[in-house]
Every structure is written in structure tokens, then in C-alpha cells.
Amino acid sequence: MVKTPPEAYLSKGLSHEEFDEICRLLGREPSPTELGMFSVQWSEHCSYKRSRAVLSYFSQYKKAIEGEGLENAGVVPIGDGLGVVMKVESHNHPSAVEPYQGAATGVGGIIRDILTMGARPIALLNSLRFGPIRKGEASDEVVRRNRYLFDHVVAGIAGYGNCVGVPTVAGEVVFHPRYGGNPLVNAMCVGIVALESVTTAAAAGPGNPVLYLGSSTGRDGIHGASFASETLDEDSEAKRPNVQIGDPFAGKLLIEATLEALATGAIQSIQDMGAAGLTCSTTEMSAKGSVGMEIDLDRVPAREPGMSAYDLMLSESQERMLCVTHPGREGEVIEIFEKWGLHARVVGEVTAGPRLVVTRFSRKEVDVESKAMTDGCPVQNLAIEEPEYYRRATAFSIDGLDHPGANDSLLRLLAAPSLASKRWVFEQFDQQVQTQTALVAGAGDAAVIAPRGTRRGLALKIDGNARYVYFDPYVGGLLAVCEAARNVACVGARPTALTDGLNYGDPTRPHVYWQFERSVRGLADAAEALALPVVSGNVSFFNESELGEILPTPMVGMLGVLEEAERRVGSSLGPDMEIGVLEYPRTVGPQRGLGAGSYLAEVLGIEDGRPEAPDLPGEKRLAESLVALVAAGTILAAHDVSDGGLATCLAEMAIGAGIGLEAEVVSRGCVESSLFGEFPGVVLVGYRRGEESRVRSSLAPGIDFRRIGSANGSGVFRITENGTTRVDLRVSKLVEAWTRAIPDAILAESPGA
Amino acid sequence: MKVAVVRFPGSNCDQDAFHSLREDLGVQAEYVWYEETDLSDYQAVFLPGGFSYGDYLRCGAMAARAPVMDEVRRFAREGRPVIGSCNGFQVLCEAGILPGALMRNTSEKFVCRDVWIEAQTKRSPWTSQVDRPLQIPVAHGEGRYVCGSDGLKKLQDKDQIAFRYVGESGNPNGSEFDIAGVLNLEGNVLGLMPHPERATKPILGSSDGLMILFGLKLVAAG
Numbered sequence: 007m008v009k010t011p012p013e014a015y016l017s018k019g020l021s022h023e024e025f026d027e028i029c030r031l032l033g034r035e036p037s038p039t040e041l042g043m044f045s046v047q048w049s050e051h052c053s054y055k056r057s058r059a060v061l062s063y064f065s066q067y068k069k070a071i072e073g074e075g076l077e078n079a080g081v082v083p084i085g086d087g088l089g090v091v092m093k094v095e096s097h098n099h100p101s102a103v104e105p106y107q108g109a110a111t112g113v114g115g116i117i118r119d120i121l122t123m124g125a126r127p128i129a130l131l132n133s134l135r136f137g138p139i140r141k142g143e144a145s146d147e148v149v150r151r152n153r154y155l156f157d158h159v160v161a162g163i164a165g166y167g168n169c170v171g172v173p174t175v176a177g178e179v180v181f182h183p184r185y186g187g188n189p190l191v192n193a194m195c196v197g198i199v200a201l202e203s204v205t206t207a208a209a210a211g212p213g214n215p216v217l218y219l220g221s222s223t224g225r226d227g228i229h230g231a232s233f234a235s236e237t238l239d240e241d242s243e244a245k246r247p248n249v250q251i252g253d254p255f256a257g258k259l260l261i262e263a264t265l266e267a268l269a270t271g272a273i274q275s276i277q278d279m280g281a282a283g284l285t286c287s288t289t290e291m292s293a294k295g296s297v298g299m300e301i302d303l304d305r306v307p308a309r310e311p312g313m314s315a316y317d318l319m320l321s322e323s324q325e326r327m328l329c330v331t332h333p334g335r336e337g338e339v340i341e342i343f344e345k346w347g348l349h350a351r352v353v354g355e356v357t358a359g360p361r362l363v364v365t366r367f368s369r370k371e372v373d374v375e376s377k378a379m380t381d382g383c384p385v386q387n388l389a390i391e392e393p394e395y396y397r398r399a400t401a402f403s404i405d406g407l408d409h410p411g412a413n414d415s416l417l418r419l420l421a422a423p424s425l426a427s428k429r430w431v432f433e434q435f436d437q438q439v440q441t442q443t444a445l446v447a448g449a450g451d452a453a454v455i456a457p458r459g460t461r462r463g464l465a466l467k468i469d470g471n472a473r474y475v476y477f478d479p480y481v482g483g484l485l486a487v488c489e490a491a492r493n494v495a496c497v498g499a500r501p502t503a504l505t506d507g508l509n510y511g512d513p514t515r516p517h518v519y520w521q522f523e524r525s526v527r528g529l530a531d532a533a534e535a536l537a538l539p540v541v542s543g544n545v546s547f548f549n550e551s552e553l554g555e556i557l558p559t560p561m562v563g564m565l566g567v568l569e570e571a572e573r574r575v576g577s578s579l580g581p582d583m584e585i586g587v588l589e590y591p592r593t594v595g596p597q598r599g600l601g602a603g604s605y606l607a608e609v610l611g612i613e614d615g616r617p618e619a620p621d622l623p624g625e626k627r628l629a630e631s632l633v634a635l636v637a638a639g640t641i642l643a644a645h646d647v648s649d650g651g652l653a654t655c656l657a658e659m660a661i662g663a664g665i666g667l668e669a670e671v672v673s674r675g676c677v678e679s680s681l682f683g684e685f686p687g688v689v690l691v692g693y694r695r696g697e698e699s700r701v702r703s704s705l706a707p708g709i710d711f712r713r714i715g716s717a718n719g720s721g722v723f724r725i726t727e728n729g730t731t732r733v734d735l736r737v738s739k740l741v742e743a744w745t746r747a748i749p750d751a752i753l754a755e756s757p758g759a
Numbered sequence: 760m761k762v763a764v765v766r767f768p769g770s771n772c773d774q775d776a777f778h779s780l781r782e783d784l785g786v787q788a789e790y791v792w793y794e795e796t797d798l799s800d801y802q803a804v805f806l807p808g809g810f811s812y813g814d815y816l817r818c819g820a821m822a823a824r825a826p827v828m829d830e831v832r833r834f835a836r837e838g839r840p841v842i843g844s845c846n847g848f849q850v851l852c853e854a855g856i857l858p859g860a861l862m863r864n865t866s867e868k869f870v871c872r873d874v875w876i877e878a879q880t881k882r883s884p885w886t887s888q889v890d891r892p893l894q895i896p897v898a899h900g901e902g903r904y905v906c907g908s909d910g911l912k913k914l915q916d917k918d919q920i921a922f923r924y925v926g927e928s929g930n931p932n933g934s935e936f937d938i939a940g941v942l943n944l945e946g947n948v949l950g951l952m953p954h955p956e957r958a959t960k961p962i963l964g965s966s967d968g969l970m971i972l973f974g975l976k977l978v979a980a981g
Contacts, residue, residue, distance in 0.1 A: 164869050168898070169810040171771025255769050255813025347768055434869045436898045438954075439808075441775040444962045456962055458778065572962055 010035050018045035024384065031378040039315045039364070039371045044379060046282035046320065047289060050547050053383040056513045057545045060523050063530035064540040080123070080541045081204055082503040084567050086460040089204065091125045092196040094133075094468070094507035094563050096546035100250070101162075101191040105155045109162030109191050110252035114324055116195040117172060118278035121261055122327060124205035124268050125197025128440060129455050130167050131468045132177040132193050133507065133561040134159060137186025137553070139423055139751045148186050148553070153752060155189050162252075163193070164434040169254035170261065173443055174435035175453035176466055180424045182473070187551025192507040192544070194468050194563045198457050205268060207277040208295035209356050214274060215336045216288075216299060216354040219264070219343060220326040221256045223283070224309035225317055237512055237548045256325040256348070263346035264327065270342070272335035279326040285319050285379075287328035288362055293376035298359035303366040307349045315366035330356055390523055391516035399477045402615040404600050404676075412653070412681055412725075412732040415609045417743045419650040419682065420657060422608040426747035427661075449576045449662070451496035451646050452564070456571035463571025465499030467564045468507075471649070472557035474617040477602040479521045479558060481619045483528020488620040488686055489648060490564035491536055495629035496644040496689060497574045498636025499566025501536060506543040506562055511555030513547045521558035522547075529560060535622035536629070538564075568636075575636050577645040578662025579717040583692035585656070585669055586701060586713045588631060590624030590687050598675050599683025604649045609682075620686040627706035628687055634704040635691070641701065643692035651682035653725055653733055655690055657740050666722045666737055669715030673728050680727045692717070761787040762975060763801040765831070765847075767822045768793065772808035772845065776956040780805065783959035784972050791827065798830040803840040803975050806831070806847030808898070808954060818861060818901045819849030828854055840884060840975055841948040845899055848940070848950035857941055857950045858914065859906035864899070865933030871898040873964070875926035876939045876953055880918045883946035884974035893922075893967035895953040897931050902952040904934040904941070911936055918942075921949055949974070 015025045018041065028036055028044050036044060050056055062068040081089040097112025117127045136159075137152040138144050144152070156179075167174045172195070209216075267273055275295065279287045284306070292299045303318045313321075331339055336352055343350030357363075362379075364372035409415070419425055432447040444463055445454035452467035469490040475482030491501035506529060511518040533540050549556040568574055579585065600606055601615025635641045647655045652671055660667050674680045693701055701711055723740055725733040762780055766773045773790065780788035788805070791798065798804065812821035822828070828850075834841050835856050843851040851857040864870055873896050878889035906914060914920050922940040924930040930937045932952070940951025955968030 161868075168869055168871075168900075169769070169771070169813065171809060253813070255810060255815065258769055258771060258810070433872050436869070436871050438871065438896055438898060438957050438963070439771055439775065441779065441957050441959075441963060446964075 010041065015041060015045065018042065019049060020045050024048060027382065027384055031382050032374060037371055039319055040374055042316050042320050043285045043372065046285055047379040048383040050545070051281055052286060054545060055383045056386050056388055056547065058385055059387070060526045061543065063526050065534065066539050066541065082541060082565060083201060085462055087201055088460060089199050089201045090196060090464060090565055091120055091123045091199060092194060092505050092563060092565060093119050093542040094192050094194045094505050094544045094561065095119065096507055096509060096544055097191045097193065098188060098509065098546055098549055101159055102188055105158035106162035106165065107251055109159040110166035111250045111324055112191055112193045113163055113166040114252050114254065114257050115278065115280055116193045117170060117257065118327060120195045120197035121264055122205065122207065122276045122278045123197065123199060124203045125199035126265060127172045127195050127197045127261065128442060128457060129196040129466055130172050130174040130193065131466060131563065132163055132174065133468045133470060134177065134179045135185040135190035135559060136181050137183055138181050141754060144183055144186055152186060157752065159189065159191055160431050160434055166252050166254040166257065168436040170258045171439050173437050173439050175437055175443055175455065176447045176468060178469060179428055179431055182557060184554060184557045187553035188549045188556055190509050190549065190556065190559055192509065192561055194505065196466055205273065206275045207291055209275050209291040209297050209299065209330045210295045211274060211333065212297065212356050212358045214330050214333055214356045215352045216301065216356060217329050217331060217336060217339060218306055218349065218351050218353045219329060220260050220348055221253060221323060222307035222309045222349060223318055223321045223323045225313065225321060226250050226323055237550050239552065250322045250324050252324050259346045259348055260325050260327070263343050263348055267339045267342045270338050272331050272338040274330045274332050276327060276329035279328060281322065282320050283322055283326055289376045289379045291328060292359065292362055293380040296359060298357035298361045298376065299354055300357055301354035301364045303364060305351055305353045307351060315364060315371035319364065388513055388519045389516040390520045392520055393517040399614055399616050402597060402601060404597050407610060409678055410609065412677060413735055415605065415682065416653050416657060416733055416735065417739065418609050419604060419654050420740055421743040421747040423747055423751060425604060425650050425654065427745045428748065429745065430748045430752065444571050445497060445574050445576060450574065451493040451577055451644065452499065452566065454497055454568065454571060454574040461570050463499065463568035463574055465494040465497045465566035465568060467493040468561055469493060470559055470561035472559040473602050473607065473613065475525050475560060476557045478616045479524035480528040481617055483525040483560060484532040484620055485617060485686055486560055486562045487529055487532035487536065487538070488625045489646065490562040491538065491625065491629055492646045492689065494564050494566025495632040496577070496646050498633060499568045500633050501538055501564060501629055502567045503539050503541050503565045504533060504562055505541055506560055508543065509546045509549055509556065509559040511550045518555060525558055525560050532622060536626055573636055573639065575641060575643055577643055577659055579643050579659045579665060579667065579692045580663060581665050581717055581719050582695065583642060583717045584695050584713055585667065585715045585717065586691050586693060586711055588628060588689045588691060588709055588711050590621055590628055590709055592621065592685065594674055598679035599651065599685045600679055603684040605651065605678060605682035618685050624687055624708065627709050628689065630706045631704060631709045632689065635701065638704055640697060640704055641691045641693050645690045647688040647690060648684065651684050652688065653681035656725065657723060659690060660723055660737055661741050661744055664737060664741065665717050666720035667715060667717045668724045670726045671714060677727060677732055681725065681732060761789060761801050762803045762805050763791040763798050764788050764805045764807060765791050765827055766793060767811035767825060769811045769813050770807050770809035772954065772956060776805050776807045779956040779959040780972065784969060784975065786975055793825040793827050795827050796830065798834065804831055804834050806843035806850050808845030808847060811846055811850065817853065819846060819853040822850045823853035832856060835943060835948045838945055838947045842885065843950045844954050844956065845952055848952055849901070851948065851950040856948055857943055858910060859904055859941060861901050862903045862905055863901050864903055869900040870931045872896065872931065874924055874928045874931055874953060876922040877925045879920045879923055882918055883921060883942050883949065884977045885949040885971050886921055888973050889970050892925055893970060894965045895955055895958045895968050897953050899952055902932040902934065904938045906935060914941060917944055919944065922951055
């Protein structure tokens with residue numbers, strides 16, 4: 007065999023050491039196709055070679071990699087014989103260069119991951135980050151680009167999700183200069199499955215046929231996974247052809263055909279063709295089942311003739327899956343797929359193992375032990391270093407700052423694109439298809455799905471505050487889990503399980519790896535304390551560009567379960583409601599809730615300081631209290647106090663109903679802290695007049711409740727603190743600031759045009 | 760009384776219609792595959808929303824030429840009830856069963872939200888029970904109804920406008936004359952952009968869609 011020149015593997019992202027290891031595992035040099043396959047399976051996207059050690063902080067992950075594998079650990083039983091599966095997937099790099107298709111295929115891919123567990127996809131969520139979209143917050147060129155990315159990512163999510171018939175029920179969008187060159191597009195899918203119908207991806211049964219399902223294979227998306235595992239630069243634009251093209255129509259047919267085929271019982275195992283399609287599905291399915299596979303690429307439906315083994319194995323054409331059927335039952339699957347107008351073709355068979363053998367034009371192109379590709383990648387131990395900025399943030403003082411008045415501050419916060427109404431976004435998503443949506447995006451702190459076949463409801467939320475994580479990764483990690491849990495509790499659901507989407511810069515920089523390690527420790531500790539299994543996750547590194555690295559951005563996707571979906575509450579106040587605050591006792595830190603907060607950033611233009619830490623046992627009792635209050639029908643609205651503090655969140659509750667209110671807030675040492683301080687574990691609730699004692703009767707020990715005011719029909723929003731009126735504004739002004747911010751930015755004349 | 764819920768490849772509100780009709784309205788409903796050529800077992804047809812054939816050509820244009828449509832045409836001619844919502848409305852227009860066409864929303868964006876609609880005539884089974892504005896969601900990218908000024912006059916003269924968008928929620932797509940739904944000449948065929956099958960019980964936020972779907976029961980009784 008010809009000796010492989012180093013540029014052949016270096017250009018695919020493999021190091022000298024990794025190449026040597028491949029040769030050692032094979033006992034020879036790899037063929038070009040094998041080299042391509044190794045480069046994908048050993049990319050960070052597939053191998054987690056740089057993150058595995060840290061991910062094992064999640065106890066469920068640790069158990070899974072040491073034992074049976076992750077897939078079955080991912081099903082959350084919710085009662086009535088039903089289980090929920092959920093997962094987040096990042097499509098950051100494809101979306102940076104081709105936002106519409108990058109976002110669309112992200113949605114398609116995560117739907118198929120859920121589908122191949124035998125579950126019907128019932129909800130989509132998304133978590134998005136872009137650079138600033140308001141003129142003056144970056145160079146004209148960058149602002150223009152950010153608007154373009156935002157507009158097209160949202161359209162891409164809508165284009166796929168709406169057509170495929172899965173409602174997009176919740177999400178979040180945050181704007182910050184650090185995402186200017188590298189937006190984040192994380193899509194989450196939730197599915198529901200009868201527990202006895204959960205399917206496996208572990209191939210079994212030598213002699214069983216291996217079937218290729220779905221769309222034909224073209225040359226699109228080759229090396230997408232390797233692309234996702236490197237840093238974006240000026241050459242990235244040239245990688246547009248690396249981005250896959252989505253076909254939501256085929257995706258919809260694939261959902262229906264797959265569920266119909268699974269119901270026959272003919273399918274033994276099934277997996278999505280995700281990163282590097284045929285490569286990951288054949289290697290992972292055979293490795294998981296400790297079997298081998300023989301694949302004849304001449305039988306793969308190809309979009310053009312003459313495609314090489316390399317092209318076919320590395321293509322990321324969308325809407326394809328691989329399955330193994332029980333002996334003699336392939337005809338049942340083929341018939342169903344043909345009815346839906348899709349390919350289903352036998353392309354090989356399971357062998358006793360352990361080798362994956364792939365032929366093309368009757369020539370053996372691949373002959374490798376599957377587990378060498380899936381498990382053989384050397385784990386990298388990366389250097390960690392606590393950065394200087396972290397130590398400085400502790401010393402940050404809030405004394406001597408120059409504050410504008412509270413009225414102005416509140417309006418500025420409401421009009422900040424990160425805090426403003428996301429109606430412009432979510433109205434582009436079909437939120438109701440499948441007719442199970444009991445609370446839509448924007449109407450409550452979490453969306454609620456009421457699945458057919460149970461009285462229970464599923465509360466869903468995806469959330470993350472990267473500024474907290476940047477300034478204090480450990481506390482930021484704790485806060486991410488606590489806030490998402492509080493959000494589902496606010497609609498009345500018991501926090502039940504979570505999934506994560508972990509987005510960071512280049513992990514070979516010691517401070518980035520420190521951000522990663524510390525924040526995952528925070529996520530894991532909070533999940534442990536709140537007894538929440540982390541059922542799945544996704545890691546995305548190398549999110550940086552010539553504009554710098556992103557803020558460390560772990561996102562938490564939370565599932566909560568309501569005993570009765572009908573009981574869920576939204577976050578809008580009604581005209582006659584009393585307003586109260588629930589919280590646990592706390593010691594206020596020296597930065598009094600302003601450190602790393604929205605008030606400093608959006609009003610004063612300062613990003614510094616440390617976020618307030620949550621009290622984990624307090625969070626647990628707070629969630630229990632909220633669940634009891636909603637179940638008893640005592641509270642009629644609830645809203646977690648988060649970005650922008652109490653005044654901002656009170657305003658959001660008033661805006662929802664378009665009414666007025668009068669409230670007296672507790673002093674936290676200074677006006678700005680009392681109104682805009684971000685203290686975790688504070689929830690605003692609406693309840694009927696005179697029912698304070700009823701509210702108290704549902705509280706867990708250690709949770710304080712106090713009435714702070716009442717809603718009224720005056721159309722005026724008034725907050726007093728320390729006996730002085732601090733905020734006095736027409737609700738219509740709040741509404742205008744909050745609802746106009748994003749449409750105005752998008753529709754504004756292109757800067758510099 | 761049995762309603763045929765037609766499934767085209769890419770329909771995605773077929774299951775919603777099926778469940779709403781059976782569980783919330785209380786009529787028999789069954790799925791019918793787009794290749795079916797005999798609907799004689801059924802008394803009414805529901806053409807659901809979605810993206811038939813991906814809407815890769817004009818919305819509804821491919822489905823309008825599917826084998827099952829000959830039977831739908833016969834139903835329309837014979838005065839049996841046919842209702843098409845969203846993509847189903849687009850199919851009925853493309854098939855020439857209803858007048859007019861549905862174009863891209865003026866916003867150029869997909870829009871999903873609750874709207875209010877008001878019945879404009881009492882002469883059809885779909886509107887005869889509707890005596891107040893109804894709150895029903897829309898979810899479409901191409902729902903701007905156009906029929907030209909002559910077409911509009913004809914619709915008005917023949918009393919073929921079934922529903923118009925009203926109230927603060929306004930006209931979500933820029934439809935001419937705020938038209939949300941139209942009837943054929945005889946009034947037995949209704950096409951509308953809002954989704955009545957998505958508003959059939961309180962947990963979905965509104966039950967107003969039942970007032971339209973009730974037309975199916977009325978016909979059965981009549």
C-alpha cells in the first residue's frame with residue numbers, strides 16, 4: 007500500500023499521534039475511505055475525546071459509558087406506561103455559513119434521533135445566540151450579518167419544523183457581541199413512546215438483513231462532523247458545500263413510515279444516519295451490538311452514478327436511516343416505505359463480527375473492527391487554567407456607579423433584544439400542530455404539552471445564561487439547572503429530568519477548558535441535588551471566529567411532569583389578582599444581585615461581577631411549593647424572577663394581560679438591587695384576593711411568602727420601595743418597548759447600506 | 760355518518776382532524792389514502808392542513824391532481840359536505856372546486872397565532888350555527904386569499920364569503936377583503952385558512968372550532 011502523506015490526515019483534523027494509533031489498530035495503513043471514516047468517528051463531534059472525562063461528572067453518563075451504553079438510560083418514565091425521550095443537538099458551524107439550511111438540518115437531525123428510539127416526536131425547542139442586531143452595537147457590517155443570520159436561522163427552523171408537523175413550543179434567543187462570528191443554534195426534540203416499544207440501536211443476529219431507509223445519497227455534507235470540530239475562519243465560507251440540504255417533506259414521510267414500520271415488530275434495531283451518515287450508522291450499530299456488518303455500497307440508492315466508496319460513506323445527505331430487521335421480515339418494512347414513496351433497500355447483513363466490511367464495485371474498501379472506530383480514539387487530557395478576569399470579577403464593586411432613573415432603566419431593559427418579546431420569532435413557528443399544546447411559547451415560564459393517552463402534562467423549557475457562566479462557571483452551571491427547574495415548576499410541573507447542550511470555544515485553550523470543566527461540575531452538582539437525571543447531552547467546541555471565542559454557553563433542556571395537564575398556569579396576571587413573592591431565605595452578596603446581571607450590561611454597559619449563588623435545598627423546596635400550589639388551584643399565575651430582576655419580571659406579567667398594578671418591593675440595600683437585582687429562587691405569583699393563608703398552607707418549610715401588591719385596571723404600572731415611588735409608567739409604554747424591540751431592529755434600515 | 764380524512768404525502772394535520780372529529784365532535788372519522796378512488800362509504804370529506812408533497816410546487820397544486828380528488832369533486836357536485844382547512848383550502852382552490860387562490864403572506868413569513876373570525880352568511884351548514892366571532896388559530900405561510908375585484912364582487916353577489924378576519928388580532932396574511940374562508944356556489948364546500956380542528960377543547964385554548972365542524976353533524980342529521 008502507498009504510504010499516506012501527512013497532509014491527507016492532518017487536513018481531516020487527525021493528529022500524527024492519532025494517525026499512528028489508527029495504523030496500530032489496523033496493523034497497516036488505512037485505505038482512503040477508512041481514513042475518512044476514522045477522521046469523522048474520531049472528531050470531537052462523534053468521539054467526545056476532549057470532553058468524556060468531564061462529562062462523567064454526570065452520574066448517569068458515567069454509569070452508561072462504563073456499562074450498557076447511553077441509549078436506554080435516556081428514557082424517562084412519566085407514568086401510564088409512557089416514556090419521554092429528549093435531546094439537544096447543536097448546528098452552530100453549518101448555521102454560521104449557511105443559516106437557513108444549517109438550522110433546518112439541525113432540526114431534522116434531532117427529530118430523527120428521537121424517532122429512532124421508537125418515539126413519536128411531539129415537541130421542538132430551540133436555543134439561539136447571535137451577535138447584536140441593533141445599529142451601533144457593532145460595526146455596520148457585523149450588525150448586518152447578525153440580522154441576516156438571525157432572520158435566516160429562524161426561517162430555517164420554521165421551514166423544517168412547520169412542514170414536518172412537530173410543534174415548536176419554546177425557546178430562547180440571546181444577543182451578545184461574543185456570538186457575532188459564531189452564532190449558536192441548538193435544537194431540542196422531545197418524543198413520547200410506550201415503554202415496551204423503546205427501540206435499540208444495537209445490531210444483533212448474524213445473517214439478519216441491514217436496510218438502508220429514506221432519501222438517496224448525494225455528495226452533500228461530506229465532512230460535516232469534522233467541520234463542526236474546528237474553528238471558523240475566513241475559509242469557512244468556502245465550506246458552504248459542506249452544509250447538508252434539508253428536505254422536510256422527506257423528513258415527514260420518514261417519520262410516518264418509520265413509526266408504521268416499527269409497529270410491525272419487524273425491525274430489530276435502527277439508527278439515524280447522522281454525522282457522516284453511513285459511517286456512523288454502520289460502525290455504531292455494529293459496535294453497540296458487538297457484531298460485524300457487511301455492506302455492499304453498490305446497493306445504496308445514489309443520487310448520481312460513479313460515487314466512490316469515500317463519497318458514499320462520508321456523505322451527510324439528510325433524511326436517511328439504517329435498520330436491521332428480523333430474518334425474513336425485510337419485505338414488510340420495504341412495503342411500508344414504498345407506500346410512503348421512500349427507498350428501503352437491503353444493503354448488507356449482520357455478521358458474527360467484529361469487523362465492518364464495506365465493498366464498492368466488488369472491491370473491498372473497508373475492513374476494520376467497528377469498535378476501533380467508535381471506542382479506539384485516544385482520550386485527550388487538556389490543560390486547565392483559571393483566567394485573570396475571574397479573579398477580577400470577585401473584586402468588582404457596585405459602589406460609585408452612575409444610575410439613570412428607574413423608569414428609564416426599566417424601559418431600556420424591556421427593549422433590550424435579549425429580554426424583549428420574542429413574538430416575532432415564535433409566531434413563525436407552528437406551535438400547535440398535533441393539537442397537544444396546552445400552553446404556548448410566551449404564555450408561561452415553560453410550554454406544556456398534553457399528550458393523548460394520559461391526563462399528565464409535560465412542561466418543557468430550554469434555558470441558559472452565558473454571562474453568569476462566563477463570570478463564574480461553577481455558579482453559572484448551578485444557576486442554569488436551577489432556573490430551568492424553577493421554570494417548569496412555575497407552570498405547575500415537577501422537575502423530572504434534563505438534557506444539555508454544551509457550547510464552548512477552543513478547548514485546547516486552558517481557560518476555555520476551565521470554563522467547560524467548572525460549568526459542567528456546576529450542572530452536575532445541581533442536577534444531583536435536585537435529583538434530576540441528565541438523560542442525554544451534546545458538546546460543541548471550537549465556537550470561535552476572528553471576532554473571538556463565544557461566552558461559555560451550556561444550555562439546559564428541562565422536562566417537568568404535571569399530574570394534570572389541565573391545571574397548568576401561565577405567567578400573565580389577571581385584573582383582580584393579588585401579587586405575592588415566594589423565595590427562600592438568603593444572604594445577599596456584596597454585589598447585591600447586580601454582578602454579571604442584565605441591569606449592568608443593558609443599562610450601564612458594564613459586564614463584570616459575579617452572579618448570586620442559588621441555595622440548592624431551597625430550590626428543591628421552592629419547586630415543591632409551586633407544584634403543590636398549582637395542583638391545589640391556589641395560584642393562577644407564576645413567573646420566575648430572572649433577567650432584569652423583579653421589576654422587569656413584574657412588567658412582563660402585567661404586559662401579558664395589558665393591565666395595571668401597584669406593588670411595594672422589599673429593599674435589597676439600594677434601589678437598583680431591589681428593582682433589577684437578579685437573585686435566584688424568587689418567584690412572583692398571582693392569586694385570588696384574601697387567599698394568603700391558603701397560599702401559605704401549600705408551602706414547603708423554609709419558603710417565605712409575602713404579598714407585595716395587586717393588579718388593577720388602571721393601565722398604570724407603579725412600584726414603590728422604601729415608601730418611595732420608584733417606577734411609575736403607563737403599561738402601554740412598557741408594551742411598546744417590549745414588543746417593538748425585535749421587529750424594529752429587524753426592519754430598521756440596514757446600517758451603512 | 761362517517762367522515763373521510765384524506766391523507767396526502769406531507770399532510771400533517773390529518774391526525775389532528777381525525778382525533779378532533781372523533782373525540783371532541785363525536786362523529787366517525789377514518790383516514791383515506793390519497794390513492795383511494797372510491798369514497799362511497801363516506802358521507803363527508805375533510806381535507807387537512809400540512810404541506811402536501813412538501814408544497815414544493817404551488818401549495819396544494821400536486822394534491823389537487825391526486826387520484827382521490829375525482830371523488831372529492833363528485834362529493835362537491837352532489838352537494839355533500841367537504842371542508843378543507845389551510846393546505847386543504849389551497850387544494851380546493853387548486854382543484855377549481857373553490858374560486859380564488861392563496862398567495863404568500865404579505866409579511867413574507869409563516870404566521871402562527873390565534874385570530875378572530877366572523878361568519879358572513881347563514882346559508883351554509885358550516886356557518887348557520889355561528890352567531891358570534893370565533894377564536895381559532897392560523898398557521899400558514901401562504902394564506903393571502905386573492906380573487907381579483909371581479910371575483911370579489913361575484914363572491915359577494917353569490918353570498919360565498921364564509922368568514923372574515925375581525926377584531927384586534929386583525930388580518931394575519933393580507934387577504935383581500937379580510938377573507939378567511941369561502942364557500943362554493945351551493946354552500947356545501949368550505950375552504951378556510953384557520954384551523955377549526957385545533958380549537959375543539961378548553962385545554963387547547965378555544966373550543967370555537969366545534970361551531971364550524973358542527974356542520975358535519977347537521978348534514979348527517981338532515
